Amino acid sequence: MAAKKRKKHARPTSLSYGRPLFAQKPKATLSSDATRHLIRTHHTLQKQLAKAIKDGDTASAATIEAQIEQQGGLKSYQQASIEGQSPRRGGDTSKQLIDWLKETKTIISGRKVQLKMLEIGALSPFNACSRTDLLDVTRIDLHSQHPKIEQQDFMKRPIPSSDDDKFDIISLSLVLNFVPEAIARGEMLERTTEFLRISTRLDISLLPCLFLVLPAPCLQNSRYMTEERLEALMSSLGYSCKKAKYTSKLAYSLWKLTGTGDSAPLFPKAEINPGKSRNNFSIVLC
Structure with missing residues (x-):
């Protein structure tokens, strides 16, 4: 049985704020430092824009939108995102997923049954998941410009009515951190x-x-989140952590859904790691 339903909240802002468009042939012209700076700046501005819109501050929203356009808008941000995840820079996060699936013999040569996978926020249809015929991948993104990626907001995707329409694997790679509001992430x-x-x-x-x-700092340098808090939050939803790996930049994890979630624990935004140098990333369940 799946986790009990929590009280639904009106989403503070559309998930379309923050996720990049997909460019079919981005030009690799940005250095690694420039790529990281552009992504961080765009992310910060998008959060500020979402807050201004939520507060009804049209003047601030217009100013922030102008700043976003000055640094190249979504087109430049999109190029930086895809460049940052290019194989040339070792940025295809789906390689880690494939490694874990092979390591645990979840996908093995000779298996006749394909595993159904939903990739949310797909930037490219040509990542590691596309190079195995053992996965039947459905790719969605808010602003797809590739025929192999369906343009769709996951939060508006119809709930499957049967197991046949559900998935064995869901990929949520570098997506949650682009959702502007903590409640919407939960x-x-x-x-x-x-x-x-x-x-x-x-x-x-x-x-x-x-x-x-x-991004690793979401768990390692946040005022509101830690690895332990994420594990407790995921456990309340019925997930159990089976694999985890950290690099200097990213936090990878693989969570099995056991179906034994408990709706009782609430996870409000609460400071647990004070410090001026820490970020404000959080996930709220209420």
């Missing part, structure tokens, strides 16, 4: 549980699972 994580199928169709202990990738 709602997105909670909604993933309704798209994963818990069945005996495949005798694989790792499935169904959620592949989650966040």
Whole structure:
């Protein structure tokens, strides 16, 4: 049985704020430092814009929108995002997912049944997941410009009516951190549980699972989040952490949905790591 429903909240802002458009042939002209700076700046401005819109501050919103355009708008941000995840820079996060699936023999040569996977916020249809015929991948993004990526907001995707329409794997790689509001991040994580199928169709202990990738500072240098708090929050949704890996930049984790979530624990925004140098990333469940 899936986790109990929590009280629904009106989403503070559209998820379309923050996610980049997809460029079919981006030019690799940015250095690594310039790429990181552009992404960080755009992310900060998008959060400020979302807050201004939420507060009804049209003057500030117009000023922030002008700043975004001055640094190249979504087009430049999109190029930086794709360049940052290019194979040339070792940025294809789906390689880690494939490695874990192979390591646990979740996907092995000779298996006749494909695993259904939903990739949310897909930037390219040509990542590591596309290079195995053992995965049947559905790719969605808010601003797709490629025929192999469906243009769709995950928060508006219809809830599957049967197990046949659900997935064995969901990928949420560098997406959650672009959602502007902490409550909306919690709602997105909670909604993933309704798209994963818990069945005996495949005798694989790792499935169904959620592949989650966040910038490492979201958990290692936040005032409001830690690895332990994320694990407690995910446990309340019915997830159990099966794999985790940190690099200097990213936090990878793989979560199995057990279906034994508890709606009792609430996770409001609460400071647990004070410090002027820390960031404000948080996830709220209420």
